[in-house]
Amino acid sequence: MFMSNKIRISLKITVFIAIFFLITNVLAFLIRDESSSYTRIWMHELFTEKNVDILYCGASHVSHGITPKVADKIWGKNNFSTGSAGQNIEGTYAVLRQAIKLHKLQRVFLELDFAVATYTPVKEKTGFKSEYSIAHYIRDPKIKFDYYRTMSTPKYYINTLLPIGKDKHMSLNPKDLLHRYKSFINGDYFNYVYKDKDADYDGKGCLLDKRPVKNGTFSNYYDEGAIRIDRISDDWKNTIDKIIKLCKENDIELTMYSMPCSDFYLAEKGNYDEYYTFVKNFCRERGFNYYDFNLAKEKYLRLFDEDFHDDNHLSGLGVYKYTKSMCDYFVGNIPCDDMFYDSYADKLKAQEDRIFGLVIKPTNDKKAVTITPMVNHVSENRISYDIEAFYDGKNHILEKGTSKNFITLPKGKSGELVVTAYLDGIMTNKATEYFISF
Secondary structure (H helix, E strand, O other): OOOOHHHHHHHHHHHHHHHHHHHHHHHHHHHEOOOOOHHHHHHHHHHHOOOOOEEEEOOHHHHOOOOHHHHHHHHOOOEEEOOOOOOOHHHHHHHHHHHHHHOOOOEEEEEOOHHHHOOOOHHHOOOOHHHHHHHOOOOOHHHHHHHHHHHOOHHHHHHHHOOOOOOOOEOOOHHHHHHHHHHHHHOOOOOOOOOOOOEEEEEOOEEEEOOOOOOOOOEEOOOOOOOOHHHOOHHHHHHHHHHHHHHHHOOOEEEEEEOOOOHHHHHHHOOHHHHHHHHHHHHHHOOOOEEEHHHEOOOOOOOOHHHEOOOOOEOHHHHHHHHHHHHHHHHOOOOOOOOEOOOHHHHHHHOOOOEEEEEEEEOOOOOEEEEEEEEOOOOHHHEEEEEEEEEOOEEEEEEEEEOOOEEEOOOOOEEEEEEEEEEOOEEEEEEEEEEEOO
């Protein structure tokens, strides 16, 4: 009996789709840029760990915040961090679901970073790079496809299902490809070895950055802008509720907290207490306390600039310092009623006089810069500056001992602007920013 034309056509289409997906999957494997993906490493470890007792969930603050090497000793249990760059709350929910499938978790710490809380709502998203970095390594098919459905609108489903597509961490850069193929040959790829000249992998999801900020050198060249509380979407709120429900169903203790950022970063934002109040009330309405380590008293957690590798991620030094403080608090080594201030404003009031850093912002016409010191309770009339410009191979002093915060740049030049700040005549900060003037 001869096959009908419809059956032959259907078979041809099926074979074509099968061959297409086979070829594109092989090609995707060959050109995927995973050379610096610590997400791939910790996801592999999550599947190979015998059991995880305590899980830390969130974005990059978690991967640059908790080192299980320290936490294990303090808790006497197996800790694991599942942070990744740009991980949104839907990704965190997917990771937690996968972890619960693998391990009998006793406790989950959910980090409530304001950057994640104010991410673009699902219906407005057009890019999914951080989402794909999580989805690719989740092995449970149902969890993977549930995440695919919730991370974007149907408009992007085809791109999501194809092995190769936008935001899928592919690279045709010969240097990247050479590095990848070399890792195949020497076994690093298959042994899940993480190599990065700027960071060490500390195991179980922890990344230790080796580029600490030098004390007194925090600076920025643009306005950060206030935290957009109005941008906290229903997607974020609803997914938090899903996480709460998931933990209750699995008899897991859930703790919601926030990692510390630098005071420089929070001073730039200028309205941190608005976010703190919002999240504290949000958690309280659901029957939870909220622990914000930005409000930690400095006698229990004193972080210097060198404890950060940028304005909102801890360096390797800071990770070890913070992990000990946080775990000591939750196991009862620090009095629970004495750890935190009632507000971030109260913390600033209790500090010694301090300049956190400088915002050195070019004017729109690129002819001058404005200098804005980020301070706790220091009045600007106590601050003076030495201002130098390095260009044409020479050092040029523009101002010395000035209190002016508006400086005209040398016309038509480019180089480095170095601003040294003095508080009551004592040098406290030295900031460097690149400039180009017209």
